[in-house]
Amino acid sequence: MEKPIVLSAGVVIVRKQGERCRFLLLRVFNYWDFPKGEVEPGENPLDTAIREVREETGITDLAFPWGEIFIETPPYRSGKRLKVARYYLALTSQERVRLGINPELGKAEHDEYRWVDSGRAHRLLGERLRPVLQWAVDASACNAQG
Template structure:
């Protein structure tokens, strides 16, 4: 189900909760910048579709292009944070999971210092409270499978 929250009043960033199966256990990709863990995401550029922005950000930040959006274009958004910003997340599976932290030309370094593929319990420990509902939404969909059944 698509969120009904309006993003018109906020700065919108878009990203993807990326999952892959390891030994039948869903593992989620988290990226660390300083001491903050998040899913791959970034600002939607003027004239850019949020879904396209989310895919671009996963490529720029984690080097992943093999995303399969098994759950369609449904998304969840965070409540407003920072200076009037919200983050919209889609859910996709990565088939190979080979992450590469690309150099950001503006920064002269990668935007993130570390990545981890973690199970849901590990993700809960690392993510801030604002991202916990996003993780719960994604993990619920993943555990139900592609056809909505457990």
């Protein structure tokens, strides 16, 4: 019998610099992603996404001017599990990121972070996440240069 699909929830975070937009990417090994984590039993996915952002980045001032819109990835394998990642879209004014320590790992989950424009984000992200980025660019009205 196929195991149930595991849902992760995260946030594509936009920070505006004048007319320019920057997207927050996190790196573990050579893989770039947006902040996200698994939805715990009984937890609302949006609450998970906000919690994961706080734990992984220290960002606490998320605003959702576009509402609670989200996009989900097609199912993908992560180890032996089948997962779907749901991403919400939020705005922050907080530039400083603190890569939080995961108590289970005893170290930060991520090796690096970058605030990048959409063009650079497109080059760093893998094929599975590029549609998520394009959705966020379209929904936030951030163009390729900004």
